[in-house]
Amino acid sequence: MNFKKEVTIYDIAKETNYSPSTVSRALNNNSSISEKTIKKIKAVAKQMGYSPNTMAANLRNSKSNTIGILISRINRPFVSTLISGIEETARKSGYNVIISQSYDEYDIEVNNSEALYNARIGGIISSLGMETQNFDHFQKFIDQGIPVVFVDRVPNLFNVYKVVVDNYTAGYNATKHLIEQGCKRIAHFAGLEHVIVYHDRKQGYLDALKEYNIPVDPDLIIHFKSLSLKEGKKAAKKLLKSSTPPDGLFSANDTAAVGAIMSAKKLGIAIPEELCVIGFNDDPIASIVDPPLSTIKHPARKMGALSALRVLKHSNEDTINSVSEISMLNTKIVVRASSQRHKK
Amino acid sequence: MNFKKEVTIYDIAKETNYSPSTVSRALNNNSSISEKTIKKIKAVAKQMGYSPNTMAANLRNSKSNTIGILISRINRPFVSTLISGIEETARKSGYNVIISQSYDEYDIEVNNSEALYNARIGGIISSLGMETQNFDHFQKFIDQGIPVVFVDRVPNLFNVYKVVVDNYTAGYNATKHLIEQGCKRIAHFAGLEHVIVYHDRKQGYLDALKEYNIPVDPDLIIHFKSLSLKEGKKAAKKLLKSSTPPDGLFSANDTAAVGAIMSAKKLGIAIPEELCVIGFNDDPIASIVDPPLSTIKHPARKMGALSALRVLKHSNEDTINSVSEISMLNTKIVVRASSQRHKK
DNA sequence: TCAGTTTATGCAATCGATTTAAAAAAAATG
DNA sequence: CATTTTTTTTAAATCGATTGCATAAACTGA
Structure with missing residues (x-):
């Protein structure tokens, strides 16, 4: 059981005699709240040990600020460096990164893609397993306008981004x-x-x-x-x-x-x-x-960074079509x- | 913008003329719902292309079925294998794994720990950065009864699990x-x-x-x-x-x-x-x-698996005290x- | 047949944050 | 000072799933 009770914006509202709406806006630096109020509310929030509940915000906004990675296994130099690049770039934009490994097994890959979908990730980055030749499990993401980025081992699919080397x-x-x-x-x-x-x-x-x-x-x-x-x-x-x-x-x-x-x-x-x-x-x-x-x-790290940027950019722009785009990097x-x- | 509209349990409820509560229970195989109803509802759910919204469920249950990893960098053989072990074990229990890298920088480590906390992870697994000597940022997890597991590079802290080799x-x-x-x-x-x-x-x-x-x-x-x-x-x-x-x-x-x-x-x-x-x-x-x-x-992979188990076990048992426990593995x-x- | 159980389902509140539309308060105008 | 405009703030609905409690239906046995 949890020890201390969590502090919510309602608690802050009560404490400050503002409404939860005002508290929410203040914490998000909404321009319709006066500077004075923002300062006051933030001070109380800090003092009360408030930390925002991302899950609640995500639910309300129906998006999760999370990138999902679907890959065969992560403990390989190329892959772990790729992921490192993804994580680094994603986190700078406040995104979390969820990883999943399929061990090159098709069924696991499908299952994992579903788990990622259910977590309502904001985008998925994948490098195909050696044996994957059917891509139906990516359709759900495409249908929902969730950006799909393939790195390195890419399929012949439309409406997805691709990041590859020449x-x-x-x-x-x-x-x-x-x-x-x-x-x-x-x-x-x-x-x-x-x-x-x-x-x-x-x-x-x-x-x-x-x-x-x-x-x-x-x-x-x-x-x-x-x-x-x-x-x-x-x-x-x-x-x-x-x-x-x-x-x-x-x-x-x-x-x-x-x-x-x-x-x-x-x-x-x-x-x-x-x-x-x-x-x-x-x-x-x-x-x-x-x-x-x-x-x-x-350029594994760069490929990761680029893939993450694809997802971030897409998420921010609400692109509807012309989703397909290939980035080809040079090798040395x-x-x-x-x-x-x-x-x- | 999303293309197709998402299917929720309310849509299924309407379609089947059951209440959302019944739909929810049916989908979770709750024993108070008759076999017949469960079958019917599941069939409709599948046909309508329903996928559960983990975020909503998590919010309601105030837990996220997610393990957070806080580590200095992932693209090292030991670390990526460790993570691989964590992911493998966690996923078997339906947990997602979020990774974060601190690059051995204290400020980033603190920031990341906050992001993980805000995501209301069910447990955190960490291996200390080379320079980290202050552990206050873990206190929040401990206070909330969120299991903290340290692997390999562990601190002298109480109320945390430790997985190490001899x-x-x-x-x-x-x-x-x-x-x-x-x-x-x-x-x-x-x-x-x-x-x-x-x-x-x-x-x-x-x-x-x-x-x-x-x-x-x-x-x-x-x-x-x-x-x-x-x-x-x-x-x-x-x-x-x-x-x-x-x-x-x-x-x-x-x-x-x-x-x-x-x-x-x-x-x-x-x-x-x-x-x-x-x-x-x-x-x-x-x-x-x-x-x-x-x-x-x-035994990197084993250490990862063990760490994940610690979190899973803790989460299921709502352990209150005697949280501190050291697992010491043998090397060869x-x-x-x-x-x-x-x-x- | 009827009180007493058991089984199956529904109502409504809840998790915590966000946001639209509207009200209230403050400031500006003539 | 009354009225309009602008600035702040709030009430209430919403995101989607879960669950305690209530109710309805079906069943039990004397």
């Missing part, structure tokens, strides 16, 4: 970089085909090869389910032991790339002399692995020892 | 392990003295040395402000270049330990032959660095190449 160009640049280092047989660790970010990175890879007249060898393109360390190790081992091993590798994430480096080292293959490797994300492990991994810097290539054959 | 024993074991590997001069990277976890780890280190009759050399104990990679590198460099370098290092976190490994490698010092290193946390980088870093496995030493001189 994966195609990033993939192209990563591959080009390897070519410039003299690589002739460049392998690619790709993610699931239907996940758009992986699709685009691969396309960039393919086009870079084409550009430089390097034949595409399908055997050098490995599709992963989760691009994990283990998968990376295994795939790299197999590739490197083949009769025609690659001399370059562009992995769609750092984790698998690090796995590849580990396998290469174990097999006594020199990096970058015999194999140049570049990853994607710039996770902390990228600069720790030996040799340090070249990679594509993913980070060259480290794993791919640098010629020192500048 | 840092003393972990520090002791880590040091003992180094001694068993034959280390004679063991350095220690410690955190700020007033942060209890670092204090305890150091105490374990000291007592282990004492136990084995190894003299304590104050020059081998370095106190860090943030135990960062950079600090670790720098401190290790200095230590290793001295005339009496250490042959073992127990670092209070993995990040600084990795920094030390990097410096050692740069100086051509063989690990573990000339220097055994053990860290703390078992961050992902620990298994990536070369040689892989021995460390103390920190993970021996990897960085400290293993004798293969088993």
Whole structure:
């Protein structure tokens, strides 16, 4: 049971001999209340230890000043940094942030989206789970005019915002970089085909090869389910032991790339002399692995901030249509020892 | 503006010719409503696309089914895993989780705690910022009987729950392990003295040395402000270049330990032959660095789950007193190449 | 059949803050 | 000083769900 009784605007009203309406307005600095009254009421409110009940205000205003995050799991460098960016920006505008994890399970994702909806969040930010291919559970938000922002892993949906990086160009640049280092047989660790970010990175890879007249060898393109360390190790081992091993590798994430480096080292293959490797994300492990991994810097925090701004802006403007808008951020290539054959 | 109008229990009441009270009870499976009625009402609710307004229910019940997290920053392996554990457990019980980051700034921490309070969270879970030494902002929660759970970095406060690991024993074991590997001069990277976890780890280190009759050399104990990679590198460099370098290092976190490994490698010092290193946390980088870093496995997810349970249990039981309770979890030493001189 | 139970449902107040429309008070005008 | 205008303040409805108490209906058994 609660110990002290909560102080409400009614208590303040009684204490000050003003009406609750006046108290409410005073606390919100409403211009129709005189300066003198505002000061008096605020003083009493403070003295009585009043704290506003957001739930009540939210109910009355039918909006919650809350952003909901729907994501597969938060304990990954990219995701937690993304969320950090969302939270930072949201809080500056007085918004709370609710998180939910689906662990890539569709049913959980649907359930969580409902919980968020029931909390009457002011906007939802989501990055798709690996397996999600049906988006009906977002329709409710769209129907209610609640902004839906997809980050990174975005679907082909209308009436939603999208915040992405230019994966195609990033993939192209990563591959080009390897070519410039003299690589002739460049392998690619790709993610699931239907996940758009992986699709685009691969396309960039393919086009870079084409550009430089390097034949595409399908055997050098490995599709992963989760691009994990283990998968990376295994795939790299197999590739490197083949009769025609690659001399370059562009992995769609750092984790698998690090796995590849580990396998290469174990097999006594020199990096970058015999194999140049570049990853994607710039996770902390990228600069720790030996040799340090070249990679594509993913502006996770910025993406989070931008997503939050989308929600905030939308909420304030009561936009009705033309909701769909894509923000595409640039990535930056980070060259480290794993791919640098010629020192500048 | 919202497009479709929201469906409320009043709409359902009208549609079914029942009263709102009956609808409410039916939707909550209240036993005083007949099976038949419940079925009918639920069917109509579903057909009309009803979704409960949590805010309204929360207001009426004056509780929010929400757990608030107050933490310095979320994009760190330990923290994001902790939060993941909290979220997973909370959601299973229908609780939402609101996160807030203070970036180790006291004023932000106080502000955030107020925002959480105003949202009438059902409980707060916090890990102290490096610099927080005043805890008045938690008093409001305690006064209201809202459970306060501190994790990992806990203060000396009464009437709060604490979830910690046995840092003393972990520090002791880590040091003992180094001694068993034959280390004679063991350095220690410690955190700020007033942060209890670092204090305890150091105490374990000291007592282990004492136990084995190894003299304590104050020059081998370095106190860090943030135990960062950079600090670790720098401190290790200095230590290793001295005339009496250490042959073992127990670092209070993995990040600084990795920094030390990097410096050692740069100086051509063989690990573990000339220097055994053990860290703390078992961050992902620990298994990536070369040689892989021995460390103390920190049960972050479990700690999160336990913290959430504390809040949930408290909320359900309306506990009035004896709120203070400490849960101490065990850690596990993970021996990897960085400290293993004798293969088993 | 009728008092006494049990079961099912409805009425109305409540949670705490906000806001529209209107009243009251104060200030300005001729 | 009476009247209009402007400034302050208030009464009451509202947001949507919940619940104590009251009532109506159905059932029980002698």
